[in-house]
Amino acid sequence: MSEAIERGGDTWEYAPAPESTAIVRLQDRYGLFVNGEFVEPKSGKWFTTINPATEEPLAEVAEAGPEDVGLAVDSARDAYEQRWRALPGSERAKYLYRIARQLQERAREFAVLESMNGGKPIKESRDVDLPLAAAHFFYYAGWADKLEYAFPGRAPSPIGVAGQIIPWNFPMLMAAWKLAPALATGNTAVLKPAETTPLTALLLAQVIQEAELPPGVVNIVTGAGETGAALVESSVDKVAFTGSTEVGKIIRRTIAGSGKRLTLELGGKAANIVFEDAALDQAIEGVVNGIFFNQGHVCCAGSRLLVQEPVFDVLMDKLKERLQTLRVGDPLDKNTDVGAINSRAQLQKIEELVASGVQEGAEMYQAECVLPERGFWFRPTLFTGVSQSHRIAREEIFGPVLSILTFRTPEEAVEKANNSPYGLSAGVWTEKGSRILWMAERLRAGVVWANTFNRFDPASPFGGYKESGFGREGGLQGLEPYLRLDGGAP
Numbered sequence: 163m164s165e166a167i168e169r170g171g172d173t174w175e176y177a178p179a180p181e182s183t184a185i186v187r188l189q190d191r192y193g194l195f196v197n198g199e200f201v202e203p204k205s206g207k208w209f210t211t212i213n214p215a216t217e218e219p220l221a222e223v224a225e226a227g228p229e230d231v232g233l234a235v236d237s238a239r240d241a242y243e244q245r246w247r248a249l250p251g252s253e254r255a256k257y258l259y260r261i262a263r264q265l266q267e268r269a270r271e272f273a274v275l276e277s278m279n280g281g282k283p284i285k286e287s288r289d290v291d292l293p294l295a296a297a298h299f300f301y302y303a304g305w306a307d308k309l310e311y312a313f314p315g316r317a318p319s320p321i322g323v324a325g326q327i328i329p330w331n332f333p334m335l336m337a338a339w340k341l342a343p344a345l346a347t348g349n350t351a352v353l354k355p356a357e358t359t360p361l362t363a364l365l366l367a368q369v370i371q372e373a374e375l376p377p378g379v380v381n382i383v384t385g386a387g388e389t390g391a392a393l394v395e396s397s398v399d400k401v402a403f404t405g406s407t408e409v410g411k412i413i414r415r416t417i418a419g420s421g422k423r424l425t426l427e428l429g430g431k432a433a434n435i436v437f438e439d440a441a442l443d444q445a446i447e448g449v450v451n452g453i454f455f456n457q458g459h460v461c462c463a464g465s466r467l468l469v470q471e472p473v474f475d476v477l478m479d480k481l482k483e484r485l486q487t488l489r490v491g492d493p494l495d496k497n498t499d500v501g502a503i504n505s506r507a508q509l510q511k512i513e514e515l516v517a518s519g520v521q522e523g524a525e526m527y528q529a530e531c532v533l534p535e536r537g538f539w540f541r542p543t544l545f546t547g548v549s550q551s552h553r554i555a556r557e558e559i560f561g562p563v564l565s566i567l568t569f570r571t572p573e574e575a576v577e578k579a580n581n582s583p584y585g586l587s588a589g590v591w592t593e594k595g596s597r598i599l600w601m602a603e604r605l606r607a608g609v610v611w612a613n614t615f616n617r618f619d620p621a622s623p624f625g626g627y628k629e630s631g632f633g634r635e636g637g638l639q640g641l642e643p644y645l646r647l648d649g650g651a652p
């Protein structure tokens with residue numbers, strides 16, 4: 163931890179600034195949320211969810227078996243057929259607005275719980291995850307009674323029951339990305355949170371109860387991969403998945419030929435491209451945000467930095483200097499920049515890939531910081547001398563590790579950026595507007611950020627090319643996966 167930042171000879175110490183956890187009231191045990199109530203799992207199984215920054219247990223959470231998943235899907239089916247699909251859009255919107263307002267009112271409680279269960283810095287859960295989750299509900303509430311205008315003359319109607327499986331890197335935000343468009347369009351849902359971060363989804367279930375959403379419109383089944391697989395294999399009409407490419411492929415194989423609709427939002431290995439004419443100090447902030455935001459547990463992370471050769475040396479000096487100022491540690495401290503790695507398994511994956519980088523001959527540079535003794539941590543790390551064939555240039559590390567390559571011409575930048583099985587996002591840093599447009603036309607990525615990175619807005623669609631998946635979330639485009647258009651059978 164860089165306890166001191168030196169500027170012009172003066173040294174300031176940061177005082178600890180921990181956010182209080184008193185606002186969060188944890189239960190010892192959380193059941194499954196089915197048909198508007200918390201119920202004991204028929205499986206009889208429970209698992210412990212921990213705080214990855216301390217390894218301390220937080221609560222016991224139900225593990226849904228196939229029977230539990232079946233009951234949740236039945237409940238969603240009844241709610242769909244008996245109430246929700248026939249409700250006027252303006253009525254559906256009322257519930258979504260209620261949920262959105264509750265998320266704003268209880269934002270601090272949600273943010274603290276998100277950081278406790280997932281390890282992300284409180285300033286991120288407070289300033290990014292929660293405001294964006296609420297914004298997503300507000301945004302899709304606005305569409306609920308305007309679907310005819312969103313798709314004029316195309317007779318939009320809902321699909322039925324959506325099975326939604328989400329990851330652990332943005333637990334609340336991903337729940338919002340999944341539930342808000344599904345509900346706005348008249349579908350009902352069974353949501354499966356990730357096994358390491360179930361608690362904010364279960365707090366959302368309480369908000370949903372208080373909002374008096376009709377029972378069964380949203381069901382939440384906790385558990386790990388087997389629970390997710392049971393949901394995929396159940397009688398849902400649509401599957402929406404965010405997670406690893408590996409599991410995305412399994413899901414696609416499983417439901418092939420079943421008639422179920424599918425959207426997949428999978429991994430990434432985004433190129434963040436810095437041209438010699440870029441404003442370098444701003445670019446440094448974008449590079450740091452691109453890879454160290456949320457410990458690099460970000461599918462659209464700028465994990466490959468492509469630097470134009472003439473500015474490589476100066477950019478590296480600035481980047482190394484900036485790395486030393488990052489504060490790694492207690493996620494609940496308001497000054498923390500880089501929190502805990504989400505799980506032991508993810509830490510092992512990062513360590514394994516970093517070891518491969520060293521072994522394959524790349525040069526490693528790490529921030530000098532003291533890591534806490536308990537919990538899962540990884541130092542902010544840079545690799546130079548990386549070539550396209552290295553595993554650290556090709557595989558998603560999903561940690562605070564940046565692989566740096568160089569290029570000479572814009573054509574070479576495009577060729578290197580697109581030389582990846584993934585295509586989720588990209589960043590371009592340059593003074594020239596014409597070059598931004600030239601690059602954006604050629605980059606095979608769902609999102610291209612220009613002179614910024616990791617910017618999100620509910621009105622803007624997000625999704626991938628190639629092994630990053632298909633289908634879009636957010637914006638008008640995000641309604642389509644949940645609708646039949648052109649009067650298809652309901």
Ligand code: NAI
Nearest residue numbers: 328329355356386387390391405406409428429461558560
């Ligand atoms: P994962 O893909 O196994 O987990 C994501 C979600 O899928 C979780 O809710 C999990 O319980 C569920 N799941 C797992 N196996 C399933 C199956 N067979 N059927 C249905 N659902 C299933 O991801 P994991 O193992 O947590 O992370 C491995 C790597 O995946 C990470 O290191 C990262 O590279 C990538 N990843 C990418 C994410 C993204 O946002 N694109 C999010 C999480 C992980």
Ligand code: MG
Nearest residue numbers: 387406408409
């Ligand atoms: Mg997995």
